[in-house]
Amino acid sequence: MMELIGIPPQALFGQLLLGLINGAFYALLSLGLAVIFGMLGVINFAHGALYMLGAFVAWLLFQELGVGYWPALILAPLVVAAFGVVLERTMLSRIAKMDPLYGLLLTFGIALVVEGLFRHLYGVSGQPYPVPDALQGGTNLGFMYLPTYRAWVVVASLAVCLGTWYAIERTKLGSYLRAATEKPQLVQAFGVNVPLLVTGTYAAAVALAGFAGVLAAPMYQVNPLMGSNLIIVVFAVVVIGGMGSILGAVITGFGLGLVEGLTKVFYPEAANIVIFVIMAIVLLVKPAGLFGRTT
Amino acid sequence: MPDAATLTRTLLSVRDLHGFYGESHVLHGVNFQVAEGEVVTLIGRNGVGKTTTLRAIMGLLDRQQGSIQVAGTELVGLRPDKIARVGIGYVPDDRGIFASLSVEENLMLPPVVKQGGLTVEEVYGLFPRLKERRKSQGTKLSGGEQQMLSIARILRTGANLLLLDEPTEGLAPVIVQQIGDIIRQLKAKGFTILLVEQNFHFASTLADRHYVMEDGKVVDMIPNDRLEAEAEKLARYLGV
Numbered sequence: 001m002m003e004l005i006g007i008p009p010q011a012l013f014g015q016l017l018l019g020l021i022n023g024a025f026y027a028l029l030s031l032g033l034a035v036i037f038g039m040l041g042v043i044n045f046a047h048g049a050l051y052m053l054g055a056f057v058a059w060l061l062f063q064e065l066g067v068g069y070w071p072a073l074i075l076a077p078l079v080v081a082a083f084g085v086v087l088e089r090t091m092l093s094r095i096a097k098m099d100p101l102y103g104l105l106l107t108f109g110i111a112l113v114v115e116g117l118f119r120h121l122y123g124v125s126g127q128p129y130p131v132p133d134a135l136q137g138g139t140n141l142g143f144m145y146l147p148t149y150r151a152w153v154v155v156a157s158l159a160v161c162l163g164t165w166y167a168i169e170r171t172k173l174g175s176y177l178r179a180a181t182e183k184p185q186l187v188q189a190f191g192v193n194v195p196l197l198v199t200g201t202y203a204a205a206v207a208l209a210g211f212a213g214v215l216a217a218p219m220y221q222v223n224p225l226m227g228s229n230l231i232i233v234v235f236a237v238v239v240i241g242g243m244g245s246i247l248g249a250v251i252t253g254f255g256l257g258l259v260e261g262l263t264k265v266f267y268p269e270a271a272n273i274v275i276f277v278i279m280a281i282v283l284l285v286k287p288a289g290l291f292g293r294t295t
Numbered sequence: 296m297p298d299a300a301t302l303t304r305t306l307l308s309v310r311d312l313h314g315f316y317g318e319s320h321v322l323h324g325v326n327f328q329v330a331e332g333e334v335v336t337l338i339g340r341n342g343v344g345k346t347t348t349l350r351a352i353m354g355l356l357d358r359q360q361g362s363i364q365v366a367g368t369e370l371v372g373l374r375p376d377k378i379a380r381v382g383i384g385y386v387p388d389d390r391g392i393f394a395s396l397s398v399e400e401n402l403m404l405p406p407v408v409k410q411g412g413l414t415v416e417e418v419y420g421l422f423p424r425l426k427e428r429r430k431s432q433g434t435k436l437s438g439g440e441q442q443m444l445s446i447a448r449i450l451r452t453g454a455n456l457l458l459l460d461e462p463t464e465g466l467a468p469v470i471v472q473q474i475g476d477i478i479r480q481l482k483a484k485g486f487t488i489l490l491v492e493q494n495f496h497f498a499s500t501l502a503d504r505h506y507v508m509e510d511g512k513v514v515d516m517i518p519n520d521r522l523e524a525e526a527e528k529l530a531r532y533l534g535v
């Protein structure tokens with residue numbers, strides 16, 4: 001068996017794949033956070049809870065109604081989006097003109113309430129969710145074994161990230177969104193219903209979190225705390241990438257997932273903190289983040 | 296009593312308009328009218344409330360009182376997007392070009408609010424430079440080009456009342472002349488224009504009438520053909 005720098009390729013590629021998968025979740029979640037921050041000026045602490053909500057909705061659809069993975073992949077994000085509409089209209093819109101700290105505290109509170117509710121109802125032990133039939137099994141690539149579901153997660157996340165990027169950077173609706181991120185009052189004075197655009201943006205961004213939750217369900221157990229474990233790392237990813245950039249969030253998400261995977265291979269002790277070390281360095285060297293605009 | 300003719304011809308009517316930024320009371324009862332097809336200026340020293348008056352018309356102040364009617368529709372209390380849809384195009388004093396949009400995207404951004412706007416080709420005909428630079432980032436344009444873009448993008452929308460806030464500020468004389476030509480062409484096409492202008496010489500070559508503002512109020516109105524006669528008074532108002 002060939003070895004790379006003393007590391008068996010199975011282990012190296014296995015960790016790279018794991019890194020890519022973590023990166024897929026970082027990308028989907030930090031993308032939504034970046035969009036929400038741009039449009040609402042809110043650091044959406046509830047993002048992890050909404051990711052968890054997506055996974056739970058998929059699990060409940062399956063348990064209670066026998067609705068399978070593929071419909072859940074659409075339905076669960078829609079449910080999360082609807083919840084997002086309610087959150088934005090009843091709470092976030094009221095603090096729109098206040099200090100960003102209020103948004104952080106409010107969404108932190110929402111996260112605690114949502115997670116507390118699911119803990120109360122379902123406990124902290126995870127609920128298993130089956131891998132859909134079409135994505136069972138895997139392929140031996142020679143240098144590594146590739147489980148089909150994991151490959152699907154990476155591909156689906158990449159596709160959704162690129163689709164979101166395209167929608168924001170290349171469509172008419174996206175130009176409203178970018179413009180309203182810069183000068184919301186002027187965009188509204190041109191005749192665009194900006195409050196509606198803000199609600200829609202929040203709903204779409206949290207739907208991405210819900211989608212990530214459904215992707216995660218068959219791989220990890222569905223657990224009320226799955227979001228809060230992830231969201232701290234995702235915040236670090238957003239800080240590293242810079243709040244302002246869509247493509248930056250995606251690239252940073254996947255990139256840091258890979259870095260984490262490589263660290264597991266070469267220096268496993270540091271794997272859990274490598275992202276935070278990078279964050280500290282980036283904050284020192286380029287406080288606006290790698291892709292952030294300093295204005 | 297205004298007669299029937301003036302009633303139908305008045306497009307914009309501002310009555311006893313008060314405007315506030317937070318607690319500070321900036322407009323103290325502004326009154327003026329603009330008839331359909333007219334070019335009218337708001338002039339006055341720095342800080343008298345010209346920009347605030349335009350922002351009030353667009354519904355962008357924290358708080359306002361009084362009455363603003365456009366073609367019979369009361370604007371006070373409407374949201375800015377509803378106000379725009381009455382048929383008003385706004386060119387803000389900072390030009391409002393979006394950095395994250397290309398020139399073309401900036402141009403296409405304002406939604407069509409009424410029928411009868413210029414086509415994109417007609418707009419590019421008026422501003423050939425914008426067509427050449429349509430793929431550039433909006434804020435990479437020169438100051439004059441940004442000003443043209445700011446005007447160009449509201450011509451597509453079908454808005455027939457244009458609010459222009461100091462379109463010549465900080466621009467070279469050649470560019471000022473070009474913008475003057477554009478405004479004359481727009482007047483000929485039937486647009487109604489409310490123009491805030493510090494460059495009085497420029498304003499006198501385009502406008503039908505001038506409203507003079509002082510301390511958040513309109514204090515005088517001078518028809519353009521009375522300018523020479525009123526030159527002394529005007530110099531006192533403007534402090535020149």
Ligand SMILES: Nc1ncnc2c1ncn2[C@@H]1O[C@H](COP(=O)(O)OP(=O)(O)OP(=O)(O)O)[C@@H](O)[C@H]1O
Nearest residue numbers: 316319321339340341342343344345346347348493
């Ligand atoms: N955002 C704001 N908050 C508080 N006060 C403001 C604000 N903008 C303007 N003002 C004040 O309102 C008054 C009127 O300002 P405005 O910008 O309407 O004047 P202007 O006539 O357009 O002046 P200029 O010729 O300098 O553009 C000024 O005293 C100004 O200081």
Ligand SMILES: [Mg+2]
Nearest residue numbers: 345346347388
């Ligand atoms: Mg001004």
